[in-house]
Amino acid sequence: MSTIFNIDQEDLYVYELNPTNLMHYRYKGGWEPFRVVKEEIRVKGGGSPSADLTFTRHGPVIYIDAEKRRAYAVRSCWLEPGMSPYQFLRDA
Numbered sequence: 001m002s003t004i005f006n007i008d009q010e011d012l013y014v015y016e017l018n019p020t021n022l023m024h025y026r027y028k029g030g031w032e033p034f035r036v037v038k039e040e041i042r043v044k045g046g047g048s049p050s051a052d053l054t055f056t057r058h059g060p061v062i063y064i065d066a067e068k069r070r071a072y073a074v075r076s077c078w079l080e081p082g083m084s085p086y087q088f089l090r091d092a
Contacts, residue, residue, distance in 0.1 A: 010076040013058045017069040025056060025071055034061065034071075 015025035024031040035055040040048050054061040059075040077083055 010074055011058070013056065013073045013075060015056065015071045015073065017064070017066070017071055019069060022064070022066055022069070027057065032057065 015027070018024035018026070018031045021031070023036075024033050026032075037053045037055065038050050039053055040050050042048055054064070054071075056071070056073045059073045061071050061073045063072045065071070
């Protein structure tokens with residue numbers, strides 16, 4: 001089994017959350033609000049539930065631990081605008 005690339009292309013960011021407002025994370029000595037995007041999920045033959053997607057300046061939040069006041073976000077070159085990592089991939 002092999003992977004497409006032999007290098008690590010993701011970074012995990014761990015943020016401290018503001019104890020008085022868990023929707024703010026520490027960045028460079030201050031508190032910055034998360035960016036929240038509401039997405040509608042269309043379900044064939046069903047309703048349209050929505051989901052709130054939470055982002056930091058570095059990428060999407062994958063987990064919030066409110067008890068420990070920590071948020072975890074992933075930054076990846078795959079998520080950057082204009083990236084096309086499979087463009088030149090060919091079978092060996």
